[in-house]
Amino acid sequence: MTEFPQQSGQQRPQAQQGQPDAQAQAVPASVRGAVDLGAMQSGGAAGSGAASSTADGGNASYRVSITAQDFQKYAEQSATVPVVVALYAPQSPDSEAFVETLAGLVDSYQGRLLLGTVDASKEQQIAQVFQAQSVPTVVAMLGGQAVPLVNSTVPAEQMRQLLDELLTLAAQNGVTGTAEPTAPAAPKELPPLHQEALEKLEAGDLDGAEASYNKALAENPGDKDAKLALTQVRLLQRVNAMDANAVRQAAADDPQNIQAALDVADLDVSGGHVEDAFRRLLQLVRTTFGDDKDTVRERLVELFDVVGSEDPRVTAARGQLMRALF
Numbered sequence: 001m002t003e004f005p006q007q008s009g010q011q012r013p014q015a016q017q018g019q020p021d022a023q024a025q026a027v028p029a030s031v032r033g034a035v036d037l038g039a040m041q042s043g044g045a046a047g048s049g050a051a052s053s054t055a056d057g058g059n060a061s062y063r064v065s066i067t068a069q070d071f072q073k074y075a076e077q078s079a080t081v082p083v084v085v086a087l088y089a090p091q092s093p094d095s096e097a098f099v100e101t102l103a104g105l106v107d108s109y110q111g112r113l114l115l116g117t118v119d120a121s122k123e124q125q126i127a128q129v130f131q132a133q134s135v136p137t138v139v140a141m142l143g144g145q146a147v148p149l150v151n152s153t154v155p156a157e158q159m160r161q162l163l164d165e166l167l168t169l170a171a172q173n174g175v176t177g178t179a180e181p182t183a184p185a186a187p188k189e190l191p192p193l194h195q196e197a198l199e200k201l202e203a204g205d206l207d208g209a210e211a212s213y214n215k216a217l218a219e220n221p222g223d224k225d226a227k228l229a230l231t232q233v234r235l236l237q238r239v240n241a242m243d244a245n246a247v248r249q250a251a252a253d254d255p256q257n258i259q260a261a262l263d264v265a266d267l268d269v270s271g272g273h274v275e276d277a278f279r280r281l282l283q284l285v286r287t288t289f290g291d292d293k294d295t296v297r298e299r300l301v302e303l304f305d306v307v308g309s310e311d312p313r314v315t316a317a318r319g320q321l322m323r324a325l326f
Contacts, residue, residue, distance in 0.1 A: 061183035063103050066116040068125045074116050078141035080177030082113050082170045084149070084163070087120040087127055087137040095135040098153045102138065105160055109310065111178040112167060140166050142175050164310075171312040191216065197229065206237050231305045238263070239270045251280075258284065258292050262299050269303050277303060278317040285324045297321070 066074055066085065074083050086102055088095035099117055106115040120127045120135050130139045130146060138149040138159075147169070149162050170176065190198065197212035210233050216226040244267055250260040261284055268277035281300045285293060300321060304314045 059188070060107065060110070060181035061103070062107055062109075062111055062113065062179055062181060063115045063117060064182050066118050066123070066126065068123055071126055071129075074114070075141055075144040077114065077179075078145075078175070079143045080175065081111070081179045082166055082175055083116050083141040084113055084166070085116045085118060085126075085130065085139050085141060087118045087130065087132050087135050087139075089119065089121040089135045091121065092135050094153055098136045101156050102159060105156060105163060109163070109167070111181065112310075113163060114179040142166075142170055142173060164315075167310075167312055168315065171316075176312070193219070194225065194229070197233075201233070206233055206240065209233050210237065228305060231302055235266055235270060235303075235306055238266050242267065256284075256287070258288070258295060262296070265299065265303065269306060274307055274311075274313050278313065278320075282317060282320050282324060285321060297325070 064074070074085075077083060084102070084106060086099045088099045090096065103115055103117075106113045118126050120132060120137075127137075130137060130148075132139075132151070134151060136153060137151045140147040140149055147166070149166070150159070154162075193212050193216040197209040197216070200206075200208035200212060210230065213226045213230040213233065216223050217230070220226070242263055247260060247263040247267065250257055251264045254260065261280055265277040265281050268274070268280070278300070281296050281303075284296045285300065288296060300317070304318060307314050
């Protein structure tokens with residue numbers, strides 16, 4: 001850690017210490033941003049969604065530099081998306097290196113967090129606001145209120161755990177918005193079979209795209225992008241074959257109709273009603289037995305993959321599933 005001097009007699013930007021307002025209004029998050037399932041289902045830019053998660057690689061930047069002049073702007077933005085504020089100093093190479101590591105972690109959340117970096121040697125007003133005595137110091141802002149995270153370098157794995165806990169706290173307080181990238185993702189060349197699948201998706205050939213992703217997995221069973229894309233393509237295949245009105249009527253007529261419930265859950269996820277889908281299937285897990293329970297559980301886990309393992313709705317539903325099973 002590197003300590004830095006404090007200056008007095010300066011007007012401080014405003015931020016309150018403490019927990020965020022539990023009454024903050026929730027802003028529903030959409031289905032995983034990289035996959036516009038609704039547009040694909042309705043015949044929009046079919047396919048650019050499922051394969052774009054592999055194309056972008058999640059390498060857009062969600063980092064800004066914060067000064068005393070624009071501090072209030074980001075404090076206000078923290079009412080919709082958590083803002084992670086990292087204080088560093090050029091005279092401390094360790095603090096600068098830690099901020100770079102933190103930036104990579106924040107970017108991996110694809111807009112669910114925004115990183116604001118502060119040169120504490122210049123912006124001592126902000127350092128005073130957060131009572132920072134050394135660098136690096138990392139504090140989160142939720143609804144304009146400060147939540148301390150760390151005041152020293154920590155391993156990346158530990159920092160990611162803290163960010164996950166921050167998102168859970170944010171979700172509990174309705175801070176579930178998404179920040180726009182501050183720098184766009186650089187284009188990334190797709191592997192040949194992924195590119196082939198994308199072209200088939202753009203042509204509306206879901207079966208062909210499925211075959212290409214299966215071939216990619218046959219060549220490389222550890223291809224996580226192909227596995228994710230395959231779950232998305234299979235969801236679209238199921239949804240495209242449905243009569244939505246008939247499916248919903250069947251589920252309404254018989255809440256214990258397993259196939260109807262699975263179909264409605266697919267429709268809900270593809271339309272962005274993720275929590276409705278999870279709630280429906282979790283209720284069935286609690287009230288079914290044997291093969292029926294296994295069938296519902298397997299579909300629920302598959303939909304977790306479609307939405308994204310880091311989504312707080314998935315985290316909450318996964319915990320409920322574990323309790324329902326055990």
